[in-house]
Amino acid sequence: MGKKDTNISALCTPAPGEAGRTGDWRDMRPVIDETKCIPTTKGKAACFLCWLYCPEGVVKMSIPVEIDLEYCKGCGICAEECPPNAIQMVREGEINE
Amino acid sequence: MSDVRIITGNEAASLGVKLCEPKVVAAYPITPQSALAETLSRYVEGGELKAEYVRVEGEHSALTVCISASTVGARVFTATSSNGLLYMHEQLHWAAGSRLPIVMCCVNRGVGAPWSIFNDQQDSISQRDTGWIQMYCRDNQEIIDSMIQAYRIAEEVYVPVMICYDGFVLSHTMMPVTIPDIESVRKFLPPYKPHTILSPEDPRTINSVLLPVRRANPEGVLCDGYMEMRYKLQAALDQSRDVIRKANELFAHTFGRNHGGMLWEYMTDDADLILTGMGSIAAEATVAADILRAEGVKAGVVGIRVFRPFPKDDVITAFGHAKAIVVFEKGISYGYEGALCSDLKAAFFGTDSKAPIHNYIAGLGGRDVKPRELVEAGKTTLAAVEAGRMNHEIKWLNCYTG
Known part of the structure; x- marks a missing residue:
């Protein structure tokens, strides 16, 4: 057994994966079409509504945009909000990496 | 010289709260508790009690304000009766599960339906299993004295305390009460030391979801699961018996009144x-x-x-x-x-x-x-x-x- 948890209430420092690897809850996976994604096509910081709306904070504000699939639950909010429909939700297991 | 006044149970409770110097009070008026909430707001407005009185739209919010304020390190107080207590039910569990030393008064009143404003103890009895310490007072002297003991007990074991006293029978009945002096109360009741202090410089996630199993946190420390946290609450209540008895003894020694421990x-x-x-x-x-x-x-x-x-x-x-x-x-x-x-x-x-x-x-x-x-x-x-x-x-x- 490791160090004893001395907390008398449930608390931890904020960090990815506090609630475990939630990525394996996912049925649907977001797949980004980089030919449509606004920041990637324009080559500059723009849009990033996927980052703004993601309730899990797993979208990285980068070019190209990256999604951390270790913790993405596949809710599809990013796909719903994406103005050029660059994100498609695809059933897990139906596409190859 | 002792300060004896002929006062109601609600007045005794208000004076008890004032002596314990909470920093935040949030209460929603309900018969027969109303006079207690009103008196406390008057103390705050008049500067007699240096606390923030948070006005809320209901009892659920009243206790939620207390939970939040207690989490960031304030001594807090709330009070309610009857259906107001039932409306708090969810947050009663939350306060105990968060191990916050909140003290509240339940001025006991029958619950609806059908409506009654009069006394029985169904309100607090039906909150028995929320993880709160429950104390029942027999007279107005015991109300003010239990208030002072309650904060000491709560802040030692980090379990919230509900002080119950009968509506009208005590809350609106006048009897002689000896008011403890503030210096002795301050000596009996040390300042509140929170078990966790939330601050923007050192953020914490509190009460996030705990899974059925124990697991390591991001720093690699194996953390308690839901069941372990619940066991700790039960263990704290079990240990509180001694703390309650000792608080009573110390109180009797300091103030000369022994109300019995348990x-x-x-x-x-x-x-x-x-x-x-x-x-x-x-x-x-x-x-x-x-x-x-x-x-x-x-x-x-x-x-x-x-x-x-x-x-x-x-x-x-x-x-x-x-x-x-x-x-x-x-x-x-x-x-x-x-x-x-x-x-x-x-x-x-x-x-x-x-x-x-x-x-x-x-x-x-x-x-x-x-x-x-x-x-x-x-x-x-x-x-x-x-x-x-x-x-x-x-x-x-x-x-x-x-």
């Missing part, structure tokens, strides 16, 4: 018949015991002061060699019997005590209970036991429907 006794040493209950009905039972003694019956009273944690060892000593026990309760676990009666029977199971325990449901919705009626109930029980009739159906005192 329970109090009245002429129990040689008692054949022991009457018991919680709050003002137990105080009234002492009058009944006097009448019974005058009539030649060796009667005594045990007042259960702390209902949770249950005084499981104290009751075995206190009820000693009684031949019969009568439990008067202003509440019931519907479909069975009075909650205190069940707990007492459970505490005696497997011990030498074989005294029959008879249960009377009394005074619901403010129905008057007279000492003479407690006397008659006691005599009926004693006669039945002496005639060898040990079985007993619970009786509803002064209830006339069929």
